Amino acid sequence: MHLISIKLAGFKSFVEPTTVELDPDVSVVVGPNGCGKSNILEAVRWVIGESSAHQLRGEVNSDFIFSGTESRAAASRASVELLFDNSDGKLGGDYASYAELSVRRDVQTEGQSTYFLNGQRCRRKDILDVFLGTGFGTRGYSIIRQNWVSQLVNSDPETLREHLEEAAGVSRYRARRHETLNKLNLTNQNLEQVKLRQADLAKELRQLKAQAGRARRSEALTKQLHAQKARLIDSKLRIKNDHRDGISTELNVIEMQVAKIDTSLQSLNDEAEQFEALLASQRSEQQSTAETRIQAQTLVNSTTHEIEQLQNLRDVAQATIDSKLNQLDDEIKLLDTDAADLVDLQKSYVRTTAQLGELLDRKGVADHDLGLVSLEFDKARAQKEQSAEQLQQFSKQRDSLESQQRVDEANLESLSGLMDSVTSTLPVLSDIEASVGESERKAQSSEHTLKALETELTSITATINLKLKTQASLGEELENSRNRGQDLREQRLSIKILQDSSLGQTELTDEVKHWLSNANLKPGLRIGELLDVEQGWESAVEIVLGSHIQGIATNDLKQHIQDVANLHASDVELVAVGQNSSDESRESDLTPLASRLLGDSRALAPLFKGIYTCETLEEATRLRVTLDRAESVVTADNVWVGKHFIKVFRSSQGAQGVIERQRQEEELAEEISAIEQAMTTQQADLVRIKTDIEESEKSREALRERIAVATTQFTQDRTSLSHYRQQLAQNRNEIEIQQKQRVNREGEVVRLTQSIETAKKSLQGLASEHAAAQRDFDQGTTREAVLESEVEAKQQAFSALAEQVRTVENEQNELALKISFLERSQARQEELVSRLLAELRTLIEQDADAESRLPELTQRQLTNQASLTQFEEELSVLLDELRETERQVGRVRDGQTELTNEKNQLMKSETDQKTQLAGLAVEISQLMAERRELTVDPDLENEQVEENTDVAAIECEIESLTTKLSQLGLINYRATTELEERTTEKELLDAQIQDLAEAVAKLQQGIEKIDQESKRSLRSTFDDVNRNFGRLFRYLFGGGAAGLEFTDADIIQAGVIVRARPPGKNNVTINLLSDGERAMTAIAFVFALFELNPSPVCILDEVDAPFDERNVEKFTELLAKMSVETQFVVITHNPATMELAGNLLGITMEEPGVSRLVAVNLEDAFAMAANQ
Known part of the structure; x- marks a missing residue:
């Protein structure tokens, strides 16, 4: 058996579907670090059932799905499939006949794994069972990851024993033993449960035998009871029927009286209709007359208003006429005054015109004289200016020479100073350089201080923002609590109002309240508020109490009986509480309703005397026949059953009752209290956080002020530094320029000295020429002064005449303006006078018209007033008639009311009789229903009930029979049937106990057999592995010794430890060996396991990394030998290990985060390994 290929898709860095074809002997995987080589080993462990994501460098299963890169999207699933060649049938069990075996595991992004065979x-357990005992598994010794080989021998004794068991194949036995032990425990549990059931059945059988005897006695008594109950019901039916006939007769009499009253009412109704018609007619006439009177009154008011308007109009017109006349007189006077002023101004204008002509003639003569003198003055000034110009030329030449001399002397002095300043600037430059260094230190210190303050400001601002968020959150929580509290209070208030209404709290009259106060009773202490009832029985208690639930609680009812006479027009109910009372009506296992009361409400037990409870209506119906007349049963679903009645309360089912509302109100009160406490805490937190924020704000403001000061200081330091740097650069430039100019200006000094001497000689020649020109200029100045005096005299005379002309011209212009203004003003006044006259004429005409209309309006007013008086008299007469008719209508209505009240009393009596009749009908119906429900012996069915039958005697007999039945207790009428069923069940249990005991014995034998086989196999394997381990250790180390030891005499429970002694050392534990020695020891141990039980596949991940060249050679030799039995997949960087490869696989990661399988040249692989 060997691994053919590994298929990966979306697993970790293998995003693209990749198939790794493996050599049956040795396959070597190479590639640079981080390219995904170890992902192949982890993929194999994952697919064969590894459940711990941490063992595969992950947190959860979804971490094994490719998570995406910058250029690739994340994958949605990961899949790994292993394909095995099982042609040799090494895999046993159900898969021994398969030539190939495929194992696959998929995982979606949700993290759910799916296994396939x-x-x-299939299940994960199925995958683990396939490889159980082969050494190839998640915890086996065939998959060795990086650093695990050295950790192997450092493992605890139990882990080493597990590897030994895997090599020995004992792991299968251990799994079987675990399953068998679980079955044994389960069987023992079942046996204990069956024995418990057997004991319970024995008790039940004893009880059922007793119950069957009571059932037979109960059946006989029940037949007698039913016969007596039938006689009693027949007697009651006869009495009820007689009562019903009497009520029917009374109803006939009442109906005749009602018919008579209806006749009288009809007569009164006809009379009332006649009066109503007359009243309507009178009201219509009165309404019409009233409307006519209103119209007349309107005419009178309208005429009066019109007269008043005319009078007001005349008054206004007369006042306006007087005002206009006064204004006209003022304007005429003003017009006369302006005319006189105009004449005076015209005379003045003529006089100033003559005066202006004379002044203009005199001004012409003065102007001619001034012209002659001015010509002579101009000639003299021209001669003077010519002399002055010559003098000025001489002065300019002299000034030029003197100026040039001064410039040359100044330049000479400046050159000497510049040459001296170059030398004097050097000490100043050193001072400036020192100032620059000092300014740089100050600027750096200021900048450091500023940055520290800004960092502190940022920290404080972040703290404030965090506290503000906390404050907002607390404020929101407080608002939510406040809203929730308000909602709960409103809800509690609505429940309180509804509860008070249900308990009659809002219906107490002032009389009742006063009476209760005098009786020292609390109006609010109602029975409903004292109730505390077992869950589920609230409605039943409320049904039984009825109106008593609104009663007022008192501890002493006798004390208040005499006070009842003080109540005259109010209803009130008092209920005694706290008085001990016991229900002595029967002794049975029925549950009294009073027992459902809890706490202090048990004081109300007397109100529930003779009332019992049961769960269902069927049970209540069965118990009804056993009840006395004063007893009843109420069910949890609102049905109240008595001896002679049944009441169903379903209309209010689902609605809240008084007790439930009381309980809900108390719960709301507790929740409101909790919310208020939470609000107090939240408010305190808000105040605290607000105080913290204010303090932080103060700190931040202080810090900002410090930052402002530091910023100013930093700016000043930077400015000073910049200034010193500029000054330093400027001085350095000036020194360089001055040093260059010093050489050039030494020749300039010689030239300037020669120029100064030449200028002095030229100034001496110009001095004589300047003296002659000065004499000519002085003579011209004297003549010019004489002529200038004469011109000024002529000029003053001419100016005086010109000023007189201007004065006269201004006066003439001013007179012309005044004349023009008076002429325009006179025209406006004349126009205003004309307009006032026209307005006066209009007002006089309006006043005359209003005066002519007044007599006509006055006459009309008198006529309207007379009509109004007439209509008022007619209206008074009609009102008197209307009142008389209304009195007649009231008399008829009183008669109707009296008859109606009498009829209502009869109708009420009729209703009461009908209610009694209906109640009798219900009672008769109930009695007949009860009669039909009774099962009576046919021999007693035909007995007739005599009229003088003693009902009391029948009831005594029934009570006697009921007592006998109640003494029997609850009867199980199915006792006989149940007795037979339980007997059969007990026989089956006895047989089952025997079978389970035999199964336990067999399972215990199986466990003992498994332990014996495991111990024998484990001992044999231990010896073989110990021997192989010592041999391989000596081969790898070239000597020394190594072995395995059990930690306990019981090898089934004992662990395994490794002892090793390299050449030249004492016998030591593995922990005392070096890393290389531990790795070699671990390889020896693993290969010892392989020699005993070769795993079909072994994957080694860089286990040769700690070995030197010599040990790598030994390692590869062992691999070559063991590859005959085991297929090896080796991940390595070592060229020597690569030489073993029958198949060399290369892994690369040219694209970041994506692993790919590439073909590898062996020489390139060696070069790659050498570079690593």
Whole structure:
């Protein structure tokens, strides 16, 4: 048997369907680290039933599905399939006849695994059973992953024993033993249960025998009881029928009286209709007269209003006329004043015109004289300017030479200063460089401080945001709690209102409240509020209590009996509580309704005397025949059954009762209290978090202020540093330029000295020419001054005349403006006077028209007032007649009311009689139904009930028979049948116990046989493996010794430990060996197991990694020998191991995250391994 191929699809990095074809002897898998080689080993472990995802470097099964990369989407499922060649039939059991065996496992993204054997779905246990005992399994020694080989020999003794059992094939026995032990335990449990049932049946048989005897006695008594009950019912039927006939006679009398009253009512109704018709006619006439009066009143009011309007109009017009006349007088006066002013202004204008002509003539003469003098002044000024120009030229030449001399001297001095400044700048440059270093240190310190503060600000801001979120969350929780509390309070209030209404709390009159107060009774302490009832019996208790549930509780009823006389117009019910009372009516196993009361409500037990409970209507019907007249039974589904009645309460089924509402109100109160406590805690948390936020905000603001200060300081330091750096660079540039210019300007100093000497000589020649020009200029200045004085005199005279002309012209213009303004104002006033006159004429005409209409309106007002008085008199007469008719109608209505009340009393009496009649009919019907239900002996059926039959004697007889039946207790009428059934069942159980005891003995024998076979096989395997292990250890180490030891004398339960002694060392445990020695020891142990029970397939994952070259050679030699019996799949980087390969498989991961199978050249593989 060997593994043909491994098919992977979507498993870990093998996203694409990949088939790994394997050599029957040795297949070697190579590839770089991280390319997915170990995924092949994990795929094999996974498909053969590995259940722990941690063993395969995962968390859950869905982790084995390809999770996707940047260029590939994630897969939705993973599948691995192993194909085995079983032509040698090594796999036993059901699959021994199969030449090939396919094992597959699939997993979806939901994490659910599915197993398949040869394409058929199966369980994980089926997969494990196939490879059980072959060494090829999830916990076997045939799949050795990285680092596991050295861990193997370090395993605990129990794990080593499991490997030994797998090699010995004992694991099959152990599985069989485990199954047999489970069956044995299950059989023992079944045997114990059957024995318990047998004991129970023995008790039941004893009880059933006693019950069968009571059932026979009960049957005889029941027949006698039914006969007496039939006689009693027949007597009651006769009495009820007589009572019914009497009520029918009374009903006939009442009907005749009602008919007589109806006749009288009809007569009164006819009379009432006549008066109603007359009343309607009178009301119609009165309404018509009232409407006519209203119309007349309207006319009077309208005329009065019109007269008042005319009078008001005249008053307004007269006032307006007076106002307009006054305004007209003012305007005429103003017009006369403006006319006089206009005449005066025209005279002034003529006078200023003559004065202006004379001044213009004088101004012309002065202008001519000023022109002659100005010509002479201009000639003198021209001569002076010519002399001044010559003088200016000489001065410019002198100034130019002096200026050039000064410039040359300044340049000479500047050059000397520049050459001196180059030397003086060097010390300043050193100071600036020192300042730059100091500024850099300050800027770095400021920047560090600023960053630290900003980091602290970020931290505080994050804390504040977190607290704000917490505050919002707490606020939302508080709001939810508040809303929930409000909802619960509203719900409790609605339940409270409904409860108070049901208990009559809202119906108490003032009289009742006063009476209760005087009696020292609490109005709110109702019976319904005291009730606490067993679950499921609330409706039954409320049905029985009826209106008593609204009663007011009292501890002493006698105390309040005398006070009842004080109540005159109110209803009230008092109920005694707390008084001990025992139900002595019967002694039976019936459950009293009072026993369903809980806690303090047991004080209400007297209200339920003689009332019992049962679960179903069938049981109540059966118990009814045993009840006394004062006894009854109520069921949990609202049916109340008595001796002579049955009441069904289904209309309110499903609705809340008083007790349930009381219980719900208490639960709501508790929930409201819990919510209020939670709200208190939440509010405290909110206050605390708010305080924390405020403190954090203060800290943040303080920190921001510090950051602002630090930012300012940092900016200043940076600015200062930049300034010093610029100054340093500028000084360095200036020094370089000055040093270059110093050389060039040394020649310039010589040239400037020569130029200064030449300028001094030229200035001496210009001095004599400048003196002659100065004399000519002084003479011209003197003549110009004389002529300038004369021009100024002429100019002043001319200016004075021109000013007089301007003054007269301004005065003339001002007069012209005033004249124009007065003319326009006079025109406006004349127009206003004309308009006022027209308005006065209109107002006078309106006033005359209003005065002419007043007499006509006054006459009309008198006529309308007379009509109104007449209509009011007619209306008063009609009202008197209407009142008289209404009195007649009231008299008739009173008669109708009196007859109607009498009729209602008769009808009420008739209704009461009919109610009694209906009640009798129901009672008769119930009696007849009870009579039909009775099973009476045919010999007693034909006996007639005499009229003088003693009902009391019959009832005494029935009570005697009922007592005898009740003394028998509950009767099981199926006792005889059940006795036969239980006897048969006991016989079957006796046979079953015997069979189970035999099965237990056989299972115990099987376990002992399995233990013997396991011990024999395990001992033989232990010896063989120990021998092989020592031999292989000496081969690999070149000497030394190694062996296995049991930890206990009982080898079935004992563990296994490994002892090893490499050459030159003492006998030590594995933990004291080096890593290489442990790996070699583990290989020796594994191959010792293989020699005894070769696994069909062995997968080794880099087990040769710790070996040196010599040990690798030994390792490969062992592999070559053992490959005859076992197929090896080796994952390695070692070239020596690769040489064994009959099939060399390469794994690559050129695409990130995706493994592929590639063809491998052996030489390339060796080179790859060497590079690794």
